[in-house]
Amino acid sequence: MKLKSIKSVGHLRGKRVLFRVAYDVPLVQRGKRWAVADDRRIAGTLPTLRYLLRQQCRVVILSWLKRPGGRVVADYRMDPVARCLSKLINQPVKKLDDCIGPKVFREINELKPGGVLMLENVRFYHQEEENNKRFARLLVHGIDLIVFDAFGQAHRVHASTTGITALRPTYAGLLLERELAALGRVAQRPSQPLIVVLGGAKISDKVAVIEHLVKIADQILIGGGLANVxxxxxxxxxGRSFVEDTFVDKAKRTSVNAVKVARQLYQRYRSKITLPVDLVAASSISPHALVEVVDLAAHGRIDPRWKFLDIGPKTTSEFTGQLKRAKTIFWNGPMGVFEIGKFDAGTKMIAQAIAASRATSVVGGGDTEQAVARYRLAGSFTHVSTGGGASLEFLAGRPLPALKHIIHLL
Known part of the structure; x- marks a missing residue:
């Protein structure tokens, strides 16, 4: 996949650039104000932003934050994000209280070369998720070109992703280029053996990934709630373990029996899919829960009132053994409820094993990204993606809608 890169564009000085980013970051309340709890997604876009500023562009930043449901929610304003970014780049970032309208248009028009504006949360308008064409036109009013670095939101069909990119010349930012290059090393030209580790709660977002990667992977190791299915x-x-019994196939708009799908996948690819042989079961999802290891290999059975909340020591040993022989590793999804200490051993040991590996290691975003931060392993992997859902869509062989106007047609 060849992208139209922002670095291929000449004469950028003075251009009004809509810098589309994915600053959907966690927030924490400090005193009376909200602050950014984890700035990694912001930091990931800094190479692109600094490049634009060196070129003396007038930079207008656009993102969404959380799920305000098409209305203004004070706690989801972009103010803490603007403050965080201002500290990271050591220059003022003027945050506006809207993303469209006469005041916004005037500020964009008056912005000086090398200046930075941040627009308000685009999801404050219901027209955003409806991919409303008129709303998209208002978002690019006064804009010369778009730089798209929101990989984590590239799989969404919204006004600020697919809508705007159809209206102005659009180029890939440096983060987007890095993301696709890293994932391409997994999906298109992996060094063998390729070991895929999948966890998390749901099967719905991983069926297509399994079907696509099983053809090139040497082994797929399955843990977390995904293993329950x-x-x-x-x-x-x-027992009472979480199971995603049904999900909606968005392409076909039909309800799908998840257990039936899992059965078919396992029957077809049994030699390549490794399931847990033992699991940690607990009476509840609590630090104070009663816990035991259920050894499935020894015909152990879970108490029907309990839940599986982590992979067990035998499974962890088997998975880490598989990882030692890998030359390429892709990991998406925790092995259990890693947020609680009693159930984090499997996720922690898998994370440490991948970090210690000499293999090319690509880690999916979302909860997996949080696990990397929790165990202080950032920098120990070849690439940690900023987009969980987007990385899964890409690895499933599906097009990312927001990239339609950024891809060179060869």
Whole structure:
């Protein structure tokens, strides 16, 4: 995939650039104000932003934050994000209280070369998620070109992703280029053996990934809530463990039986799919829960009132052994409820094993990104993606809609 890069554009000085980013970051309340709790997604865009500023562009930043549901929610304003960015680049970032309208248009028009504006949360308008064409036109009013660095939101069909990119010349930012290059090393030209580790709660966002990667992967290791679906599909009692029984196939707009899908996948690719042989079961999702290890290999059975909340020591040993022989690793999804200490051993040991590996290691975003931060392993992987859903869509072989106007047609 060849992208139209911002570095291929000449004569940028003075251009009004809409810098589309994915600053959907966690917030924490400090005193009476909200602050950014984790600035990694902001920091990831700094190479592109600094390049634009060196070129003396007039930079207008656009993102969404959280899910305000098409209305103004004070706690989801972009003010803390603007303050954080201002500190990172050591220059003022003027934050506006809207993303469209006469006041916004005037500020964009008056912005000096090398200056930075941040627009308000685009999801304050319901027209954003409706991909409203008129709203998209208002978002690019006064804009010369778009630089798209919002990889984590590239799979969404919204006004500020697919809508705006159809209206102005659009180029890939440096973060977007890095993301696609790293994922391409997994999907298109992996060094073998390729070991894929999948966890998390749901199967709906991973069916297509399994079907696509199983053809090139040497082994797919499955843990987390995802394993519960496969275990149920193979007749293993799972008590009250979380299971995504059904999901909606967005392409076909039909309800899908997740257990049936898991059964079919396992029957077809049994030699390449490794399921847990033991799991940590607990009476509840609590630091004070009663806990035991259920050894499935020894025909152990879970208490019907309990839940599986982590992979067990035998499974962890088997998975880490597989990882030692890998030359390429892709990991998306925790192995259990890693936010609670009693259930984080599997995720922690898998994360440490991948970090210690000499293999090319690509880690999906979302909860996996949080696990990397929790165990202080940032910098220990070849690439940590800023987009969980987008990385899964890409690895499933599906097009990312927001990239339609950025891809060179060869």
């Amino acid at each position: 496969f275990l149920k599909a193979t007749g293993v009692p799972i």
